[in-house]
Amino acid sequence: MVSESAALHFNIEPTSNPTPADHRADLIANPAFGRIFTDHMAVVKYSESRGWHDARITARKPIPLDPAASVLHYAQEIFEGMKAYRTGNGSIVTFRPEENAKRFRASAARMAMADLPQEIFIQAVDELVKIDRDWVPEGEGKSLYLRPFMIATEAFLGVKPASEYLFVVIACPVGAYFGSGCVSVWVSEDYTRAAPGGTGAAKCGGNYAASLVAQRDSQSHGCDQVLFLDSREQRFVEEMGGMNVMFLRDDNTLVTPPLTGTILPGITRDAILQLARDRGLKIEQTPIEIDEVFAGAASGRYTEAFACGTAAVISPIGSLRRREGEAVFGDGKTPGDVSLGLKRTLTEIQSGKTNDVHGWIHSIV
Numbered sequence: 001m002v003s004e005s006a007a008l009h010f011n012i013e014p015t016s017n018p019t020p021a022d023h024r025a026d027l028i029a030n031p032a033f034g035r036i037f038t039d040h041m042a043v044v045k046y047s048e049s050r051g052w053h054d055a056r057i058t059a060r061k062p063i064p065l066d067p068a069a070s071v072l073h074y075a076q077e078i079f080e081g082m083k084a085y086r087t088g089n090g091s092i093v094t095f096r097p098e099e100n101a102k103r104f105r106a107s108a109a110r111m112a113m114a115d116l117p118q119e120i121f122i123q124a125v126d127e128l129v130k131i132d133r134d135w136v137p138e139g140e141g142k143s144l145y146l147r148p149f150m151i152a153t154e155a156f157l158g159v160k161p162a163s164e165y166l167f168v169v170i171a172c173p174v175g176a177y178f179g180s181g182c183v184s185v186w187v188s189e190d191y192t193r194a195a196p197g198g199t200g201a202a203k204c205g206g207n208y209a210a211s212l213v214a215q216r217d218s219q220s221h222g223c224d225q226v227l228f229l230d231s232r233e234q235r236f237v238e239e240m241g242g243m244n245v246m247f248l249r250d251d252n253t254l255v256t257p258p259l260t261g262t263i264l265p266g267i268t269r270d271a272i273l274q275l276a277r278d279r280g281l282k283i284e285q286t287p288i289e290i291d292e293v294f295a296g297a298a299s300g301r302y303t304e305a306f307a308c309g310t311a312a313v314i315s316p317i318g319s320l321r322r323r324e325g326e327a328v329f330g331d332g333k334t335p336g337d338v339s340l341g342l343k344r345t346l347t348e349i350q351s352g353k354t355n356d357v358h359g360w361i362h363s364i365v
């Protein structure tokens with residue numbers, strides 16, 4: 001049996017007004033996260049009658065939307081976050097893009113949106129990176145952040161899954177996401193992120209909308225980030241607003257909460273678990289009691305903590321704070337050796353400095 005490829009032909013329509021090279025060089029020299037965008041975007045339309053069609057790479061510009069478009073009312077929206085890296089030999093690569101494509105399909109299924117075949121997802125990203133390749137910055141920690149997303153565009157105010165969607169990919173050059181030190185984290189006892197049966201495992205904008213007030217609350221307590229607990233008992237560690245969380249114990253074990261449906265299955269999380277195994281660490285994916293973390297930080301049983309995700313790779317956690325006290329890891333300021341070692345290995349794979357033994361790298365140009 002011949003399996004039919006879902007790939008589409010992408011019309012390439014270069015912008016008539018590209019950013020001049022010297023201005024572009026200025027823009028990508030030290031970009032603020034998420035504010036500088038490349039010249040182009042990838043767009044693919046979906047309708048129930050035509051399926052995925054009209055695939056193009058075109059000048060980046062506003063998206064015309066009917067005011068009744070369902071995304072504006074019922075938040076049928078999903079997204080992905082991934083990066084293109086410039087390697088030492090001048091090629092440009094992405095990291096496990098098929099995992100992003102798979103997760104995008106899973107998110108779409110949860111939000112009752114159109115299924116986007118993996119091939120089209122990867123084609124759109126690759127074509128955008130190709131045309132905007134000069135926007136991929138060079139240098140440590142720098143990359144081109146890619147933001148694929150899908151919105152429901154059908155103009156209809158009835159509450160039902162839309163029959164029309166738009167898939168778009170935009171890109172922005174980025175430097176390192178956080179500073180090089182440790183972040184402080186507020187443990188939210190007032191807000192939760194996801195409930196069993198909810199949308200916690202889907203990468204949908206609504207999850208972020210619901211987390212913003214908790215993030216703001218964490219800042220009002222002088223912290224950089226927020227950590228959510230389980231919504232049933234407020235007893236177990238779940239994750240941050242946009243990153244997974246891991247702890248190192250003094251018995252050489254890296255522990256992280258299991259993927260039971262309320263936690264976003266991070267691709268960085270998965271890669272770090274593999275790299276930790278490669279280094280001979282033991283891995284536990286098990287429910288983690290927040291009280292145990294606080295007690296363990298004090299007793300020295302919990303030696304390191306970090307958040308992980310595409311944007312920051314690994315963000316070492318210096319301290320966790322809640323109403324009743326503080327948990328400090330190490331001296332609270334200096335990132336732990338294991339956290340830094342895992343970060344170095346992963347970024348070296350992504351930048352082509354270390355052998356890609358797991359086959360994670362996808363070459364574009």
Ligand SMILES: *Cc1c(COP(=O)(O)O)cnc(C)c1O
Nearest residue numbers: 242243244264266267268309310
């Ligand atoms: C995207 C995301 C992550 C991290 O996923 P990566 O694939 O590692 O970037 C973790 N938690 C949430 C809530 C996220 O949205």
